[in-house]
Amino acid sequence: MDDSHNLLDLLKHIDPAQLDYATWLSVGMALKEAGYTAADWDEWSRRDIGRYHAGECFRKWDSFRGASTPVTAGTIVALAKDHGWRPERDIGYELGWDSTIGGKDDLVVIQKGWLEGREVAEPDSWDHVGQLVKYLEILFEASENVGYVTESWEKDGKYLPTKGNWDRTAGELIQQFNKCKDDIGAVLGDYKLEAGAWIRFNPLDGKGCKNENVTEFRYALVESDDMNIDQQNAIIRELELPVACLVHSGGKSLHAITRIDAANYDEYRKRVDYLYTVLKKNGMNVDTQNKNPSRLSRMPGVMRNGHKQFLIDTNIGKESWKDWQEWIEGINDDLPEPESLTSVWDDLPELAPPLIDSVLRQGHKMLMAGPSKAGKSFALIELCCAIAEGRRWFNWPCTQGKVMYVNLELDRASCLHRFRDVYTALGWQPKNLNNIDIWNLRGKSVPMDKLAPKLIRRAAKKNYIAIIIDPIYKVITGDENSADQMAHFCNQFDRVCTDLGAAVIYCHHHSKGSQGNKRSMDRASGSGVFARDPDALLDLIELELNENILKQEENKAIAHVCKEWLNKHVKDWEDHVSQDHLCSEKDMLEACRKLLETETHYAMQKDVEAARKAIKQRTAWRIDGTLREFPKFPPVNLWFNYPIHYVDDVGSLQDIEAEGEAPPWQKATEKRKYRAKKDRRNKAQEFDDAVKSCNMGEPPTINNLIEWFSSTGKTVAERTIRDWIKTFGYEIDRNNGNTIVKKDAGGT
Template sequence: MSAIDPASCSYEEWLHVGMALQHEGYPYEVWEEWSRNDSARFHEGECVMKWKSFQGNSDPVTGATITQMAKTRGWSSKKKSEPDRALEWDSVISDVQIVDTHYLEAEKEIKEPEDWDQMGDMIAYLNAIFLPDDIVAVSMQSYEKDGRYVPSAGTYQLTAGHFVEQLKKYKLKAQKGEMSTNDAIGYAMGDYDPNAGAWIRFNPFDGQGVKNINVADYRYALVESDSMAPGLQEELIRKMELPVAALVFSGKKSIHAIVHIDAANLTEYKERVQKLYDICKHNGLMVDDNDRNPSRLSRLPGVYRNGHKQFLMATNIGKKNYAEWLGWVESLNDDLPDPESLASVWDDMPDLAPTLIDNVLRMGHKMLLAGPSKAGKSFALIEMCIAIAEGTKWLQTFQCQQGNVLYCNLELDRASCLHRFKDVYTALGIAPEHLQNIDIWNLRGQAIPMDKLAPKLIRRAAKKNYTAVVIDPIYKVITGDENSADQMAHFCNQFDKIASELHSAVIYCHHHSKGGQGMKRSIDRSSGSGVFARDPDAILDMIPLVVSDSKKTPYDEEADRASGAVPAPAFRITGTLREFPSFPPVNLWFRYPVHKVDDTGLLKMAAEEGSLIDLQARGRKAGNAAKKSEKEKRIVELEDAFKILSDNGKPVDLEAMAQYFDVSQKTVRTYARESEKFTIGENKVYRK
């Protein structure tokens, strides 16, 4: 409130400050103390009297009104260190700066026309605002109340076409000298009081009344300010390129701009008017909030008002409609670069971003490491952090440029994460000579959605000159449904913001979808929307390998038996790269806590889990097992049948055995051959 001079406020604004304070729970003394700063208008006791009259309503004035009033006077809520905020897709861009009010050069007063065509103004206004069949509500008559002229309900059953015809008819009579202009207006529109002027409602009606419910089409809103010089109002309206259908001088201290809103219903009308008013206020046009109703009266041009002319200043200025205007406003705030000609840079190409991981990833780009659960993805990322910090090879394969790295730990508790880094350093056998190059941000239990985390991360990292930011894992911070393309596009856009703001690579990991992945392309294995596969500049995919039990794994057998270790899981890493050609697959063993490249060649021909080769091999094994089980079952059944049919262990007729099983004698012979306990001779079954 200290940024708002009460002397600069209109009466309505002064009341709104009081209403907002009451709504937010402040005592009236706050309003009164602030109001004292306007010594010319302050009256003792007035604040408390008005305060008691505030009864509240369904659409209350809130503290946001005071905030907006302060912003229009140059106040900012942002601290010096706080970066600009990222707007959501559906954000209301009400704080876009269109006009620099410090450089307005307009005359403060409006010059009235000397050669004035009163009825011509009325005709032009009606044609600009209405269609011929639109029902128009006009208030020509008025009455005095408390020293003010108040318009009557007027007429609201006649069309714009009717009024235009009448105006043309009687204007011709006036031109012929058959009657005065004043009488001609009276015959065409109705008699009016030149001391009061005349009014018209700028939206068409249904002919049943003049309330909001009677508005037939929500086409226009009124933009008016009583707290600014009329000349400045006009200058701002024109510089903001408001989509004005008609611009009217009120004959006193304001301009009435009839602005396209083009709303489908009352709800949309309210939303659009609020956005319009917010943008106007932010650019210095102090709009009267009382004018927001679609049934509001406005000044009718072509009449006198207390010795001054209510005249039509312009029609159809600014943008053509609301949509075009809002698109233009948003374009002023997009900060997008202009297109450039390829010819202008052909002989002087810009330098490519430096490489962070040789033949894989550049600075400022994004990389996704994808794999199944428990594949050691986090360990692989920690190995990468160490390789970047120390300037060594990652996975004994990819050379990393030395630099600073931020590891965002979203999953492990702080102690476990720190121990894991030390364990990996030790297992890799790398001397920890550049530990200062690794920062760890432990956020377990404190993770927030990525669109909220990104600005906080950028703010903390802005001065650290990180070459890479690692986010592990992303499922902890996913914003929205991971199967929704548009929501995941919004989510992935946060990585772009981090990369562009910090000029660092953004590296993150994600899990595979359920089931075997060998039959899928590596780009399609990540769980959720395909956006995950198409957004990063580099995708490194880890898929499990099927290693035959008969093949030895590279283990120290004696040490393994002592530790109780199980055979090491094996993985194959492939790359889908935007900036570099694909690299040969890298086959690895995960020997906790690090990955070791297979230098034995054992994994070169290993099948990927879920691949056709793997599935066929599993099918053969399953078939063999089924056959073995069926054979064992038949042997048992043969023994049971012999016990039942045999007389104290004597041979059983082959025919009787065949009838027992309901099969041919040839089949019984096959059963017997499968068993080591029976033989057949002379058409009898003997126990050996």
Template sequence: MEHENDIKEALDFVSPSALTYEEWLMVGMGLKETGLPVAVWEQWSARDGGRYHKGECIKKWESFHGSSKPVTQSSIFQLAYEHGWSGPAGHALDWGDELTVGPQQPALVDPRWVEEQELHLPDTWEPAQQLKRYLQALFEPDEYVAYVTESFMAADRRRPAKGCWDRTAGQLIEELDACGDDVGKVMGDCDPEIGAWICFNPVDGTGRKDANVTSYRYALVECDNMEPGKQLAAIHQMELPCAALVYSGGKSIHAIVRVNAPDYAEYRKRVDYLYATCQKNGLTLDQQNRNPSRLSRMPGILRAGQKQALLETNVGKSCWEDWCDWVDACTDDLPDTECLADDWDDLPPLADALISGVLRQGHKMLLAGPSKAGKSFALIELCIAIAEGKTWLGRFSCAQGRVLYINLELDRPSCLHRFKDVYTAMGLAPDNLRNIDIWNLRGASVPMDKLAPKLIRRAGKKGYTAVILDPIYKVITGDENSADQMAKFCNQFDVVCRALDCAVIYCHHHSKGAQGGKRSMDRASGSGVFARDPDAMLDMTELTITDAIREQLHNKAACRVIKAMLDKRGHADAYGPDDALSKSRMLTIAKEKLGLADLRAIDAEVAAAQKKADSMTAWRIEGTLREFASFAPVNLWFDYPVHKLDSGLLEDLQPDSDFRTLGAKGASRRWGDKAKQSKDRKAELDTAFEACMMDGEVTVYSLGEYMDLKPRTVKNRLKEDGRFWIDGEKVGRKEPGSRG
């Protein structure tokens, strides 16, 4: 049958003694589903002498009747990979193969290529010296040692009895020195066919259970799925920090590994790591050996004519920490170092610019700004600019390519409508809609470390030049104020960049409070990692519009309306370029040329245009760039639903600073007299209300977020102003003349 040899090879790497009962059953189900006979399962299961019972495999086999989701050979291959298998030897994988899961990290040892190492058993047999050296290597003289020399019959095999634990290592060594190599005089005689055992961790002198262990110093590594000589070679290659290596007199090497855990909880973690590392390197371990009071073979004892011998002491790395560092260094899969001289005369080309003067293809960009800055709209504008190969924000030209927009915040209909609205407002024909893919994950988002592999799997063959995540607070893992946790979080963007060979662009919010007094790279909320990790950081800060600028906006809006009406009625020659810049002059011309109905229409349209102008907010974008020279700040108007380049009105404005940092004189400048303060507060409420209407329903919470005020303060402001109604948390503007 197909893959029969591969399955048998995989099973060679899986010891039944290392599996749970459920995993053992899964192997049987997989073999039956594949079409192999029960004899294969029987023969493999017999390797676990402690749990194997003849006839049990056939009984279970007959109970396997299949299911709608059967266990297949893939489950067996998965187990083999987890136990150090590197895949079928000499088999070229086909697209139809299911062998998709391999080792999660590079291995230290390939068990298929381990050369058997000779066991240097002592020529001169000195049992007392064997045991004495073992005790000296593992114990302090005043530490109690637990050991067992007697055994009893249970489940068709001899098992260790209760044992002894009332003497210290120092006492035992002293008695061994005087025993004349008769270890039985000191430890008690054992069955020569069975041998004897010893506990490798010190105990309290009252028992040999886990609760009696006084120091979690060592763990036992025992493998029985390869020849002892290969086990010894693998242990050496893995540099396990062993206090002692003991030949069991049978089919395994017992490695007493230094773990030096401070307590039982840490001991379990370290043993889990130790066993997992051994499994990945082909040493299939007996999972029952994990506990700290486990018995190991006592050196200096004969067992069925074979020597339970101490082979070596102090092997491998000197301590647990050194070994872990070494394993990490050997398996970190980082690239090798390079010599600069090798490429000096033939440097690799730089990646092309995706956003001219800002971001290269395959790099990362962060767009930061406060609530209601229109960050999502700006990113949608960027999607369209890349898809169509147009200019973004009226300032930055974009290379044309395919883009994936990951929507984490909006419901699907709202997101799709936004794209259409922005396309229309930008005045672009949707010629390249197939260059934009949208992944709607509202309500289905997962942390970035889980999202990254799913994203890579879905996007691997799509050829995206950019992936845009909006917003990242939905996928942040950990505390955003922790530099360590945020560094790990941001590393996921690098993983996506490398795997998909595309740019990753994401947005994040500002911290609370006024931002004008901060550097642009320090305004994003949370750890400074957010500002320092991306290759390009664009920061948006709001500009406070003066009354004079607002008046100019009103004037432009009115002139635009009157001009359109005059042109419509055939009076384009009635005004000149200078006239078209003055509301009063255009009104005078309109009164001369137009009828009463048109003038009334102009009044209504001017009022609507000026109201729309009042809803516009002003923004400044500054860049912190790694690959390009800094650009001059870009001033924009957010005219829902798009950002438009400023014509020069905003050049002299500065972002708000926190008035508390300005002193008394600065506070006076900031707030002015009471009449101006009241006027400013009304204007602030108007601006916030218009901005929050972008999302539909206006609430106390949305106003508070925009104005950086507590909801309670917002309610007080609204009541004091008198022009707004409050219904629970909803807010609306009262009709003119209403007293309600």
């Protein structure tokens, strides 16, 4: 799958009218999987005037509920390619000579101002036949046909080659050279000393010398005529080109026969374009007429106008195309160099200051995970408010500063109302609203690799100390169960942290099923990368409330309502209520009945009923943490009373078990029961095998079984055999010689 493209741009290349119904549905599923909206699918579908029905996309959209093997963005990429689209900057496609690779000069290896030439000296004496034989042995298999040219013709003072020959194999030529007594002409035919000779560096099929006659696309020719030989030699070596044979042309250029290792002609063209582009970026203007795989190159071992065409070197640079390409693309990776610990031991850099005390540092990442209806979004809004006001979030003090809340799920009005509701419920004065920016992206969100640069551009120079993204399932790119795809996804958060110097905080949902018996870092849905990537993981799990706890909380809440009304309407009411009655619902209600005016008491009843209802709606949660920078904190118990969470300071929840959680003694008991059950299964299987085997497949007697077990080195008493017969579902067939049969197999 290719996640690096804007799918809406790709849809411009796909005509919905040309798709069948199933493919049209697949496009919708892929868009939803990639985080786009039903409106995006609907807008594209309108182009099919004949089949478009208003509202159909939105109805279908709601039925796309995910699958174990979802339709992904790769479907749209493939369709776009089928309809003629090609990625503009994909290395796998031809590049124009003025095209660039990457957004910067990321393939530049050579600093031109510091490049020193490497001298190439013509040898005084040479084994010219030996050079040609070595060339053939390196480039060709013995059975492969070789194309070569010794005949030439003159035009405007320049000698040009004819088509030449291609009827002999490398093995045949080498064998004949070994017998030619230093006379190359005797094997290949005489060449003109002023013109030299040529050879093709890729093997041919013996039927011609065109591109279609090339049988293996192994090599490409690198040649430049506009720089001196020493500089060419230096660039070729500095770039570590995977050169099989480096030949002096006898003129003003070197011929580097460079390994391409292409599977076919199409791949050959792409790799040669890439090779030439890298060379151009590094100061070598390559002769682009040499791109085709059947090209002629200068033959080593012959003379040309008084100069030798000779082998300078063989097998230099990287061993293969793959090794070279990986090295080129990694040479300017912008990664820091390793540093010695000795150099910094006495001058260590300062740690990033805390954003959330004892939990998260500024510029780091935090994930909040939890099930649906845990109030994760409210918790993150509470965090926004705490950072903006420099207040506590749950148990932890927060550093004051600017924060951006990226809202991907709520419509704009609902999101804004939530902020005001949270401020009101917390009882905080909104003194620093200018510290909170909200980016509402519902219906407009894009995959995270597209969102990150847009976010960075908008957040630059705003001095945010935190970016909160809620929720991330809206911007996930790829399969959330794939470790490598999720690692790529999480890298986008690093990019935001690094470029903005701000903490990135985001939330994600739990996987399905009971979570109480799992570790906190194993509860988040999808790949374990989610839990291991952030610097802080806060995990919410629901606590199972019993009637006693709810009644206790109701008692306290109603007693509190009574106090509020008495404080407001009755002076010195404490003189009429004992200290023992202050926390009693029954006693406080009785006191209100006696002390409050009738109308006032009636009005108070509405608050009492509201308090009862709020208690019934209240849920309890436990936060567990996995921290990279700080010691692990004890679990924090919370009440969620819409729309805010607050810490259980009095310890009402400390002994409550999480949903699906069991105490250690219970877990041990269940483990013992499981092992016992497994042992019983193993013994039953062993007994079944014995019954089937001990009497040649016929129903055995007890004595048959005793003898069979004895033969295996295991002594079993008759009484034990009889116990097993009953335990494992057998019985003794007294009508058939007291043999042992399965009850469900016709036993009596």
